[in-house]
Amino acid sequence: MPVIAFILLGSVVLLPAAGLLALRWATSTGQFRCPDKAALLPFDEVEPVGMETDCILGGNRR
Numbered sequence: 001m002p003v004i005a006f007i008l009l010g011s012v013v014l015l016p017a018a019g020l021l022a023l024r025w026a027t028s029t030g031q032f033r034c035p036d037k038a039a040l041l042p043f044d045e046v047e048p049v050g051m052e053t054d055c056i057l058g059g060n061r062r
Helices: 002-028 035-039
Strands: none
């Protein structure tokens, strides 16, 4: 039973600490400086913003 208690206590302490460290790293390296630009990174000339280019679940292809 004590092993389970250590695992639960460790997860309650270590997981939020890891999340806070990741957030601190992201803010210190500038990952949140320009979120609008980062949101457009997946798009290019082949698949422009706002144009559906794939047909999933029977959608019409344009």
